[in-house]
Amino acid sequence: MKATSLLEKQHRKVESLFKQLESGRAEPALVLAELANELAAHMAIEQETFYPAVRQIKEDLILESYEEHAIAELALKRLLSTSPEDSAFKARVTTLKELIQHHVEEEEEELFPAVEKVVGEERLTELGRSMKAEFEERLAEGYEALLPPGYKKTSADKASHASPRNGAARA
Numbered sequence: 001m002k003a004t005s006l007l008e009k010q011h012r013k014v015e016s017l018f019k020q021l022e023s024g025r026a027e028p029a030l031v032l033a034e035l036a037n038e039l040a041a042h043m044a045i046e047q048e049t050f051y052p053a054v055r056q057i058k059e060d061l062i063l064e065s066y067e068e069h070a071i072a073e074l075a076l077k078r079l080l081s082t083s084p085e086d087s088a089f090k091a092r093v094t095t096l097k098e099l100i101q102h103h104v105e106e107e108e109e110e111l112f113p114a115v116e117k118v119v120g121e122e123r124l125t126e127l128g129r130s131m132k133a134e135f136e137e138r139l140a141e142g143y144e145a146l147l148p149p150g151y152k153k154t155s156a157d158k159a160s161h162a163s164p165r166n167g168a169a170r171a
């Protein structure tokens with residue numbers, strides 16, 4: 001599977017978890033934990049592998065993406081620290097969902113088409129294969145291992161500072 005198709009598939013999964021969370025039919029704490037695991041693992045593989053690989057293609061958009069991940073991660077942490085019985089719970093679910101929606105739209109409508117124009121299908125499939133394996137590992141680690149504690153630092157900050165400027169050479 002192409003890296004971009006893999007990421008799109010993960011976006012759909014996260015969207016379906018938001019729907020479940022909003023429906024109120026499933027146990028909120030369980031759905032939230034699954035959502036946090038999926039989201040943290042997805043952001044990790046984008047930050048650590050996909051974004052550095054394609055950074056040169058749309059650098060402004062990639063830098064913006066790291067910022068959007070950082071803000072989404074803070075919103076996720078606020079939600080994780082909120083009891084489903086708390087009156088702020090629903091508002092925090094909606095806020096996180098809207099942040100993610102906006103970010104996913106930019107990825108799928110601007111970033112991925114630009115990447116698919118430049119990076120060949122074979123290379124994108126190869127990248128997708130390694131990202132899928134990386135995702136399974138991150139998912140198994142769980143969100144608590146992936147999200148730095150506190151509100152000062154996000155995993156996006158760690159990843160964007162760790163990536164060399166010429167990381168795009170790997171694309």
Ligand SMILES: [Fe+2]
Binds near residue numbers: 043046065069103107
């Ligand atoms: Fe992203």
Ligand SMILES: [Fe+2]
Binds near residue numbers: 046
């Ligand atoms: Fe994404």
